[in-house]
Amino acid sequence: MIRVITNEDYENVLKLSEFAFQYTISEQELESTIKKLDKQYIIGDFEKDDLKAKLHIYSLEVNIKNRVFKMGGVASVATWPEVRRTRKVTQLIEEGLHWMNMKEFDISYLHPFYVPFYRKFGWELICTDKTYTIQKEDLMFLHSQSGNIVRKSKEEALPSLMSLYRSFTENNNSMLIRDKSWWTDVVLNKGEHVVFHVNEENEADGYMIYSLENRELIVHEVIVLNESMKKDFWNFICQHDSMVSTVKWKSYEGDPLTLILPNPRVQTDIHPYFMGRIVNVQRFLEKYPFFIQGEKPLILHVSDPVCNWNNGSFFLEGEAIKIFQKEKGICNNSPRKGLRMDIGILTAVLLGHQDPIQLYKLGTIQGEEQQLKLLIDIIPPLGSSLLFDFF
Secondary structure, three states: OEEEOOHHHHHHHHHHHHHHHOOOOOHHHHHHHHHHHHOEEEEEEEEOOEEEEEEEEEEEEEEEOOEEEEEEEEEEEEEOHHHOOOOHHHHHHHHHHHHHHHOOOOEEEEOOOOHHHHHOOOOEEOOEEEEEEEEHHHOOOOOOOOOEEEEEOHHHHHHHHHHHHHHHHOOOEOEEOOOHHHHHHOHHHOOOEEEEEEOOOOOEEEEEEEEEEOOEEEEEEEEEOOHHHHHHHHHHHHOOOOOOOEEEEEEEOOOOHHHOOOOOOOEEEEEEOOEEEEOOHHHHHHHOOOOOOOOOOEEEEEEOOOOHHHOEEEEEEOOEEEEEEOOOOOOOOOOOOOEEEEHHHHHHHHOOOOOHHHHHHHOOOEEOHHHHHHHHHHOOOOOOEOOOOOO
């Protein structure tokens, strides 16, 4: 039986999490962990009173093409080994998506343990992360000084951090909209130290959150309003050369950092990161800031393996959206009119993570070339998706 988790179930929820994700919650962490559970919608599969599987959903918001979308963050999906492969997780995912649709969520994100598993349910990769691993011998100073680096305590830093991050999201895509509690409970726990780049007018125009332990400096997050400021942050990192053997700089795929590094041939690891899927196509398309097209409508034939309400054809004519739905999905043949794709591909395209032309060549988008060109023309050009957060 699937039901909503209450605080009476928290002990069993935490036991399953500790087992599934192989960590231990200390007594000092217990109170803050329970407070986090209070902010989540959690459903569990029970046999009598025994919790066998669970799924958590965070109620969050993201900035997509400079519009606010309600996002359900799926996390901590777990089951005991003795009941795996009995469809318990499948049923929880289906129930979670139905609840998100009922609560008018637009989109859902998750960090997959295994990408093919979640693709079966309509999620698709929407962003990547990048990590530079830099050895001490490559910490060479650059000839740059466009401002000063100022250290602040986390409490003192918070207003400026929130302001700079908010400005950065306006020029980037698909990022989490962080409220104060997310900053204090999640972001500021990434690293021990916060420093700002301060310009000649004594205004903070960039920040770095980092930690230092066992001769390794980890850059957890850097936000700059001008990429040239990273030269000053780089020089600041070089000032730690007597203290570190290795620097790990966590970033995103489009980060141009290697263009300024004295030795750009450092170890650079790029990995698929988060997945996303539109929860309700009609609601998402109505919010999405398409450029207004000409007289010819864009026709999208969408298939969804879980959410039947998304199966159908969507006609975009100016600002109007007409819907013709089919409960069992769309046909497998290439359409004579419009474009055919599944829910995951539609998500990746509208978030800017995938190039529609390449997907068309691969056959994951099918249909008329003229409709493909129309799709490309009406998508706002605000870059590919990126995400600094984890849940």
